[in-house]
Amino acid sequence: VVGRTILATFRISESNRPVGGFDRVDAEVTLTRPDGRTETHPLFDDGTNGDRLAGNHIWSVEISDPVKEPGPYHLRAHFELTHREGTRARVSEYSIVAQPLPEHCTNVVAGGVVNAYMQHRPQPGDIIQLDELVCLFDKCGAPDRYEMQITDSMGWLRTPDPQGTGALINLPRSFRSGSVKGFGEICLGSPDPDDSDGGIPLVAVIPESARPGDRSVVSIRMKSLAHPDQEPVDVETAIEVFPPRDCNQNGVDDAIDIANGTLKDQDHNGIPDACEGGVHYHPAASPYIHVSVADVAERPGNLVEVPILVSDATGLAGGDLVLTYDAEVLTPRRVRTGDLLTSAGIITVVNLQLRGEVRVSMAGATAIRAGAETESNAGDLVGIDVGPVFMEALVTAVFEVHPNAPEGTTPLALQAALKDEKGAAIPFTVQHGSVTVVVGLLGDVNNDQRVDAGDAILVLRHAVRLSALTQEQQKLGDVNKDGKVDAGDAILILRFGVGLIEVFKPLATQPIIEPINVRLADVQRSFDGTLPLTFVLDPVGGAVGGDLLLVYPPTMGRPMDIQVEGLPVEAFLAVNTHTAGQVRVSFAHGDGSLQASQIALHMLLPDAQPSHQLEIDLTGRLYNLRGQPVGEIRLERTTVQVLPSQYALLQNYPNPFNPVTAIRYNLPQRGHVVLTIYSMTGQLVRTLVDDQVEAGHHTIEWDGKNSRGQQVSSGICLYRLVVDGGQYTALRRMVLL
Incomplete structure (x- = not known):
């Protein structure tokens, strides 16, 4: 900020x-x-x-x-x-x-059990002080407090009895956090010593019956006390039970190794120095490591590389891999050992002689240690970055696609057995892969034997339905292999065309997609009979392109003008307004993130909507440099109040009336309104409104009575509207029967 x-x-x-x-x-x-x-x-x-x-x-x-x-x-x-x-x-x-400090600012919240994981590694029977369960980070520059509710799925959380009995009791239904000072932070779990109303100590009591891998999901709902009109913030983290403490895997508890000097513990926190990976440890979603075969695509007659990836190889010392393939489509040529294995001294033995199978055996004297890193030559695919998870290659199998291979996808199935340095099995999950045979150059949508901006333009036009790609073109255009041809593919094609990437990498796993905040500016009719709409999208880090779909009542016709602000001048933009009631926008930029703090979509509609309300939908996604969706827009079935373009005092209805009538008036902007009833002789009968009123279409009823509650005699009455002391004045007649 x-x-x-x-x-x-x-x-x-x-x-x-x-x-x-x-x-x-x-x-x-x-x-x-x-x-x-x-x-x-x-x-x-x-x-x-x-x-x-x-x-x-x-x-x-x-x-x-x-x-x-x-x-x-x-x-x-x-x-x-x-x-x-x-x-x-x-x-x-x-x-x-x-970014500029927003007018209405909301504190952000970062969740994660810190000390429960890194410093304590919970065991069955442990009682753990959670002094950094969740940290609140202020980005608003002003103090704030939160009213909090905490629940955990296993019922492990407790708090010391505030009466000082020393007993651990269940959490209260709610409590308040300490002050989050301007541009500062506060971590919850321990009370603020400088604030008598500053939080609550939190303790996790792990039962003796708990088993390694058991997790208690902690759900935290926070409500701002400084901004009570803001929506609550929900955070979720977890406490997980670890296996026995044996960092160096010698069969002896870490505490014993520390006591006899086998392992060092210079900061005296009970964890060997060699096992500490940093201040903040973020728990894995499960005790299993994840092994994945990549999904790749190639043309007949070419070589294709298929990496076998692993999310965390800590403790791996050997094992066996069997990759099954269709011998009618693929022929194995070699297997390249990944830097992850070679740097740890793990050797591989490969068998390519069995038709339909690639077999790899791995063996090393020591296991891969936590935090092991690899270095690779430029262009060597050693890993795939998938948002918060980085998967590195154990080995990479190189196949030749048969020259006469049919177009389509052929599966790659993996069987594996992973071992630690004691020969014990390591639990894991497997995701199988595939090779998609494409006829033509991947990314070459226009079939000119090159991948360049011309192909990206066709992809964007297809994404907004200005033109339709053939089925064969769609296979070539879906370069990230997510089953869709959209701005994510156009981004990758642009980057490939200028040499920023050398290979199209498929999306390895489902990325994390953040919700994008969308604001709709006040909708006000113009004097020329048009209705301008402006949508403002907050930025998402790393976004370089996107697809948007706006849906509105088709009776309003096609937009008269469309503009998108906040895009670089080099960005490619495609807009489709051919279908009444729909506007499709796709844009892509191949080098660097969107520099503007916001993206604004401006649109001018014919005002064929007699209602004072307009129902619209705005949906879409933003994509990063890898063609992955990183932000999602969902402004669905939103009812918008259409503001009038000018002041007006309308004829009452019904007229004549007895005993009640409705008086309508329009305000293009907020102002002080005085609405009064007079007799034909000019005598004040009643003041219906004398207050500040928001812009919009307003209706107020008059029951035919004066300011003393007495029924007014039949006849002609006058009603008068005065806005802001005379900036606008109007007078009309009505008949009371």
Whole structure:
């Protein structure tokens, strides 16, 4: 948020530290501001530079003064790490987007059990203080509090008796958090010592009957006390029971190894130093690792690479893989061992002689350790980044697609047995893969033997239904293999055409899709008989394209004008207004994220809607550079109030009337309204309205009585509307029978 200081935090991971640590670390970070100005900061100014640094060393540096202008900020840190074996150079880059503080600001919430996982590794029978169950981070610059309700699926959570008895009791129905100070944070689970109403201690009581892998899902609902009109915020995390503490897998409890000096515990937290992976540990969704065969596509006669991926290879020392394929479509040529295995000293033996099967045996003297990282040559597919999960390749099978292979998808089925260094089985789940045979060059939709912007244009036109691709073209255009041809594919085609990517990678798993906040500006009729609509989409980090569908009453006809603001000038845009009642918009940008803080869709409709209400739907998705959907728009069956274009006092109805009539008036903007009833002689009979009134179409009833509650005599009466002391005045007659 504009007004905050950029703080960069760095860590040298345990897996990257040489024996004895580093003798010297020289580092600097370069900040590029939205206007292109750059500035360089040394990363050390506290004497750390000359120290021998151990693994997991963490330090933070303020990179800027409070930022003043919105837009993208890019950080590039350069490291030179010197030790007795030589010098290593590393570069780390990160980008953020500073946004203006919104008029109506909502604090954001980050959830995650911290100490319950990292520092304690819950065991059956444990009683654990949860002092960082959920952290609230303020982005509004003003203090706030939350009223909270916490439930857990297994009923493990307790709190100390506030009466001081020492007993652990069930949680209250609700309680209040401590103050979240402006641009600060507070972590829940322990009370704020400076605030008597600042939270509640939380304790997890793990029963003796619990088994490793048991999880208690913790659901937290928070309601802002400073902004009671805001919707509650829901957060979900979990507490999971770990297997017995045996970090080095020698069959001895970690506590015993620490006591006899086999393992070191310099910070005295009960966890061996070699097993600590950082301050925050985010739990896995299950105790199983995930093994996946990629879905790929290729033309007949070409070689195709099929990686066998793993989500977490910690503890893996060997095993067997059997990949089954259709020998009428594919011929195996070789199997390449992934850096993940070779860096751990695990060798592979491959058998390609069995028709329809590729067999791989893996064996190593030691297992892969936690935090192991790989390095690869450019273009070598060692992993697929799928949002919060990074899957690395155990091995990559290379097949040749038969020259006469029929078009279509052939399955790849995997059987596996994974072992740790003691020979025990490692539990895992498997996702099978496939090879899709395509006739033509993948991405070459227009069949000109090239993949370029021309193909991206056809994909966008198909996405908005300006034109229809043939079935064969759709197979070539669906480069991310998600079963649809949309802006996500156009993004990848643009990036491939300019050389930013060298291969089309399928979506490995279902990505996390964030809901996108959409605001509709006030809808007000224009004097020229048109109805302008403006939708504003909040940005989603990493989005470079999208598909939008707007649905409105078809009786209103086709839009007279469509504009999309906030896109780079290089972005490709396609709009379809051929169908009454529908507007389809697709856009794609192949290099870098959308720089604007917001995207606005402007549209001008003929005002053929006599009603004061308009029902509309706006749906769609935004995509990142990998063609993955990262944001979803769902503004469905929304009823919009159409504001009048000018002031008006309308004829009452019914007229003549007895004893009740309705008086209608229109306000194009908010104002002070005085609506009065007079007799024909000019005597004030009654004041119906004398107050501030919002813009819109308004109706008020008069029951034919004066200000004293007496029935008015039959005859002609006058009613008068005055807005803002005379900015608008109108007078009409009505007849009371």
